[in-house]
Amino acid sequence: xxxxxxxxxSPDGAPPSTGxxxxxVVSAGEVRGWRDRIRAAESDDAALLRLLQQAPARDxxxxxxxxLTQEDxxxxxxxxxxxxxxxxxxxxxxx
Numbered sequence: 001x002x003x004x005x006x007x008x009x010s011p012d013g014a015p016p017s018t019g020x021x022x023x024x025v026v027s028a029g030e031v032r033g034w035r036d037r038i039r040a041a042e043s044d045d046a047a048l049l050r051l052l053q054q055a056p057a058r059d060x061x062x063x064x065x066x067x068l069t070q071e072d073x074x075x076x077x078x079x080x081x082x083x084x085x086x087x088x089x090x091x092x093x094x095x
Contacts, residue, residue: 048064061085068095
């Protein structure tokens, strides 16, 4: 059985070597699983919002955000992340 040797991501989406503080690392297999869940929720904004809130890495959160289709969903993300995560707030605002 071959193991996956691709680099893991920290919860903020950066490679672990960039100094993520005590962050758990997300394996490549977990990233694939999250991306599959995001694709499966493709037209269900409520499910995508839940995935966005639960995703362990910033790039996964952005993928869920970009899959949203309803303006109300973007507004909800802006409200929720305005003070917590400026990059997600700006991404939601720009879409």
